[in-house]
Amino acid sequence: MALARRGAATLVCRDMKLGVIGCGKMGSALVEGAIRAGVITASQVSGCDSHPAAAAAFAAATGARIADGIAGLDADTYLLCTKPHHAAAALAALPAGDARVISVAAGLTTGWLEARVPAGVRVVRCMPNTPALVGKGAAAYCRGAGASDADADAARLLLGAVGLAVELPESLMDAVTGLSGSGPAFVYIMIEAMADGGVRAGLPRAESLKLAAQTVLGAAAMVLETGLHPAALKDMVASPGGTTIAGLAELEQRGMRSSFIEAVHAAARRSAELGAS
Ligand SMILES: NC(=O)c1ccc[n+]([C@@H]2O[C@H](COP(=O)([O-])OP(=O)(O)OC[C@H]3O[C@@H](n4cnc5c(N)ncnc54)[C@H](OP(=O)(O)O)[C@@H]3O)[C@@H](O)[C@H]2O)c1
Numbered sequence: 001m002a003l004a005r006r007g008a009a010t011l012v013c014r015d016m017k018l019g020v021i022g023c024g025k026m027g028s029a030l031v032e033g034a035i036r037a038g039v040i041t042a043s044q045v046s047g048c049d050s051h052p053a054a055a056a057a058f059a060a061a062t063g064a065r066i067a068d069g070i071a072g073l074d075a076d077t078y079l080l081c082t083k084p085h086h087a088a089a090a091l092a093a094l095p096a097g098d099a100r101v102i103s104v105a106a107g108l109t110t111g112w113l114e115a116r117v118p119a120g121v122r123v124v125r126c127m128p129n130t131p132a133l134v135g136k137g138a139a140a141y142c143r144g145a146g147a148s149d150a151d152a153d154a155a156r157l158l159l160g161a162v163g164l165a166v167e168l169p170e171s172l173m174d175a176v177t178g179l180s181g182s183g184p185a186f187v188y189i190m191i192e193a194m195a196d197g198g199v200r201a202g203l204p205r206a207e208s209l210k211l212a213a214q215t216v217l218g219a220a221a222m223v224l225e226t227g228l229h230p231a232a233l234k235d236m237v238a239s240p241g242g243t244t245i246a247g248l249a250e251l252e253q254r255g256m257r258s259s260f261i262e263a264v265h266a267a268a269r270r271s272a273e274l275g276a277s
Pocket residue numbers: 021022023024025026027048049050051054070081082083084086089090104105106127128129130131133
């Protein structure tokens with residue numbers, strides 16, 4: 001069953017005609033990633049952008065064809081990559097018929113998208129994050145009411161080409177926004193603060209910043225690649241009476257753990273508030 005599903009998923013992209021609506025940062029990153037990963041070829045992709053310079057840069061980077069507008073796209077799969085406030089106009093320009101829209105527009109629900117696509121068009125909502133721009137994204141996606149396994153597979157393969165992609169119920173998208181959507185900013189200030197600590201301990205600024213960033217990258221890779229619980233990995237480097245346990249005690253005393261828990265929760269609550277307004 002799993003094998004059959006994987007085979008079907010590969011076919012989804014082999015036959016796909018992808019039309020990119022909005023060839024800015026996220027549209028370009030997803031298409032470049034998908035081509036690099038061999039998920040699709042440039043000949044399967046056409047794109048349009050209201051900004052001619054963005055369209056030209058997209059064509060140069062991907063080798064895809066540029067269309068004059070949405071009507072000129074040759075597509076059965078539309079990748080909606082405009083800012084959220086441009087999405088309604090873009091969806092209104094879609095032709096009716098058997099097609100899917102994969103939307104990365106932050107905060108736009110499947111219900112909102114479905115109310116604006118023509119009859120017969122199915123939707124998948126995605127929440128990528130900025131590290132997708134360097135191929136290290138963490139994204140979630142959820143299906144609209146009419147979306148099929150093939151529609152979900154298409155989203156997973158495109159998002160998976162630029163990082164991790166997980167399918168979740170739509171009710172958890174605010175939590176995803178709070179964690180992986182806002183999380184990069186939390187980690188940036190952690191890296192900055194660790195680098196400041198290094199400078200305080202005498203390291204040159206440039207080396208301190210590189211060491212801090214690489215330490216975060218390495219620790220994340222240890223969690224993902226070993227499958228060990230972070231607490232087990234932490235215990236492995238905290239020797240009795242040593243340097244690491246001295247630092248950990250400081251972090252616990254200053255509430256670092258609860259700060260992160262509350263930061264993610266606050267961002268998720270704010271996402272829900274914005275979605276309701
Ligand atoms: N960047 C990220 O890391 C990130 C992370 C998570 C989610 N997202 C989501 O991804 C979406 C795109 O973000 P982005 O950063 O890639 O934005 P961007 O770089 O501004 O790209 C969007 C492009 O779409 C164009 N556009 C607007 N309306 C259009 C239409 N009707 N037809 C064709 N093109 C149209 C815009 O042109 P004009 O500038 O001329 O309007 C712009 O070039 C957003 O909805 C955002 O919420 C982005």
